[in-house]
Amino acid sequence: MFGVSVFLGDELTIETKDYLQAMKDSGFEGVFSSLHIPEEDVSQYVKRLKTLGQWAKELGMRLMVDISGEALRKIGFSFDRPDEMLAIGITGLRMDYGITNQISAQVSRSMTVAFNASTITKEDVEELKKYNADFDQMEAWHNYYPRPETGLEKRLFIRKNQWLKALGFNVMAFVPGNEKLRGPLFCQLPTLENHRGMHPLASTIELLEECAVNDVYIGDPTIDERTKQQFFYYIKKKTLxxxxxxxxxxxxxxxxxxxxxxxxxxxxxxxxxxxxxxxxxxxxxxxxxxxxxxxxxxxxxxxxxxxxxxxxxxxxxxxxxxxxxxxxxxxxxxxxxxxxxxxxxxxxxxxxxxxxxx
CATH class of the missing domain: 2.40.100.10 (Cyclophilin-like)
Structure with a gap:
């Protein structure tokens, strides 16, 4: 699967929706967003999240939201009521630190749950089994790294992904955008450090072909028109x-x-x-x-x-x-x-x- 990122700290405009439509037309099926900017107004977050969820439903795209327990409470939702999140278009949650494996297992019986691919351990997996998690609904998602020199090293990244896939997890990682970049550093949002400054599609192919990755999302807000066309050719026509x-x-x-x-x-x-x-x-x-x-x-x-x-x-x-x-x-x-x-x-x-x- 291929996906894009939409950040709720920015106003959602008709240009945002048009971009999602263009990316859907190019073969992208997922949207990632995050609820981890505490200085923003909570009511704005709720409004934007509902709008994004509605757009995702209209486009037939799945919406994965990075969430902490406190942020979820602030916007009026609960891990005990996943149906309310599903109703507004959220199809999965990427669990932040501090959320127990018991809660994650519970949520996995209703919607997709993603864990931090870099930090999940064998003990976590055993505990999830203990709490009857639905492993068909569970994925392993890597972070993106805004600060230069902090992205992951390829060799260790591959080793971890092979272990995760052996356990049955789908693995997701981010590649950089090349048009509108996310602040405050504007240094792109890749998972692998060597992808910083690389062509988004070249980075994507490397993840899929050599790094035991299943799904790739664009970390930054947008890619340019020419790169959209190249993704369309690659996804739809199997052509470079x-x-x-x-x-x-x-x-x-x-x-x-x-x-x-x-x-x-x-x-x-x-x-x-x-x-x-x-x-x-x-x-x-x-x-x-x-x-x-x-x-x-x-x-x-x-x-x-x-x-x-x-x-x-x-x-x-x-x-x-x-x-x-x-x-x-x-x-x-x-x-x-x-x-x-x-x-x-x-x-x-x-x-x-x-x-x-x-």
Missing amino acids: LFSIKEVPETNYLSVIVGKHQNRWDAARDVIRSADARFRTIPTIEPQHMDDRVKGSITLDNKLYGRYMGEIQVVKRPLFNDEKVNIVAHVIPEDIQLIDWCKEGQLFELQSIQDNERG
Whole structure:
């Protein structure tokens, strides 16, 4: 599952609702919010929470709320009355410190309960079993880390997630946004420290492919329009979308743009378009035979004989070759996605001009 974050310290506007609709259309199914800002007015929190819950219900999205027992009491709800929370659109609670395993087990029989993935212990699991918790309704959620240098280290993160999954927990983690960031630090909200500053989709794929994570939520309030489109392509079309910028005065941009698939016998140095050489193309004259940097989009020219027309995306720096034209470059913001174009992966090359118009 993919999800977004909405913070109740901010006014909920029509732009907020439109963003949720756009993210739902892009394949996102969850909303996360938090009730941990004590300086805010309680009545505003209740109003905004009910509004957010109503929107989530209308969009068919699940709403998980990070809560403490005291905050829940302040807004007029109780762990003993989960039906009241379900009625306003809250589908799950992420339990804060101080909430007993007995209460968590009780709530799990009515709605989803999430624990702090980093701190849950074997003893907690045994106690939850003792209190007849519904483990089909229980998940393990990691934190996000606003302060630089405090995010988690990947190796230990994976080890903990493997243990949690062996117990039957779904594991969730956060990746950073790249448009509106959350204050007061505005340094992004990732779970892993090495994701701070990374492309949100590249971070997401790393969590799913290498880190034993099931669900990924955007920690920050928003991602930009281009990144929304990339998530849509990845979730709905199983395709990596690369924005590219053409080399000045090239004659062959139309040959490379469009849909491709990396070969199943994936190369070390380049992504090879599986069917490029089988397309009907003009004779490719030698042109722009420069050194190939990571992200270069190349087209083999007529000097390569039967390889003429092969399209590649360069994964590591390569010297120039008189038989290989450089036609375009993946834009800097998308370079990190190249590493996740594995064997058989569908990908699409889209001119940045077309991307901006779309």
